[in-house]
Amino acid sequence: MADRLIIFDCDGVLVDSEPLAAEAYERVYRKHGMDGVGADIIAQCIGMKQADILVRIQELTGHRFPDHAHDDIWAETKRLFTEKLVETEGLRHFLDGLGAERCVASSSSIERINHSLEITGLLAFFGDAIFSSSMVKRGKPAPDIFLYAAERMGADPSRCAVIEDSPLGVEGAVAAGMTAIGYTGGGHTYAGHGEKLMSRGAVVACATWNAVRDELTARGFLGR
Structure with a gap:
């Protein structure tokens, strides 16, 4: 023990x-035609797991992220992390x-x-x-x-x-x-x-x- x-x-x-993760979310939401998901929105989600983040963003912005595109979030996050983390x-x-x-x-x-x-x-x-x-x-x-x-x-x-x-x-x-x-x-x-x-x-x-x-x-x- x-x-x-x-x-x-x-x-x-x-x-x-966290700044890189916020950038990834903003890029992916914009890719799927949803603007207004910036650092100020993501800052209200820090500490949450991804499923809860998506719910919170929908509550704050009205944007519902498409279920089929969830993997896009990690793909963009991983790319940014690999380059800059x-x-x-x-x-x-x-x-x-x-x-x-x-x-x-x-x-x-x-x-x-x-x-x-x-x-x-x-x-x-x-x-x-x-x-x-x-x-x-x-x-x-x-x-x-x-x-x-x-x-x-x-x-x-x-x-x-x-x-x-x-x-x-x-x-x-x-x-x-x-x-x-x-x-x-x-x-x-x-x-x-x-x-x-x-x-x-x-x-x-x-x-x-x-x-x-x-x-x-x-x-x-x-x-x-």
Whole structure:
């Protein structure tokens, strides 16, 4: 059983993917004759799995994405990721010195998570400890993915810290009985981002990985 477990969201935390993902959605919707799906709309969907994103976009814009074209979203996203995706600033140094059990718990598909981590050279830091909302019944803000990850890793939820950039992810971590640390170092951050994460239950919001390390250490998740 893991004494302490650090759970990482993927998009916007490990990899700076959210601006690229928003661009992919905008391009694919436009390809299918639906304008008005820009970064402001996608920003309201961060932290959701794709099925929930499509529902939310329809609620916000009235655009119903055609069922037969769902694969187009990943195809465009994968192309942009392959060309441009990078890890978040300072992450590699943080992971190099991380002396704790760790895993990934993301709303993205396993294929997308693995592709993101492979092309950024981060996959070796996590091995098979990668969990997707596709493995559970409910996506974030439900706690399912976090509880599933803890169970698979042999960790008590109360001894888990979750690094999250989305309000929905923070809500899910808190609902799972875990310590949520907000991360605002991605390219999609905005004024009031940290305050919003803390309003959903994050104990702190950090803009750098050095700050994340300090918080994990102070809260007993890492040795001094």
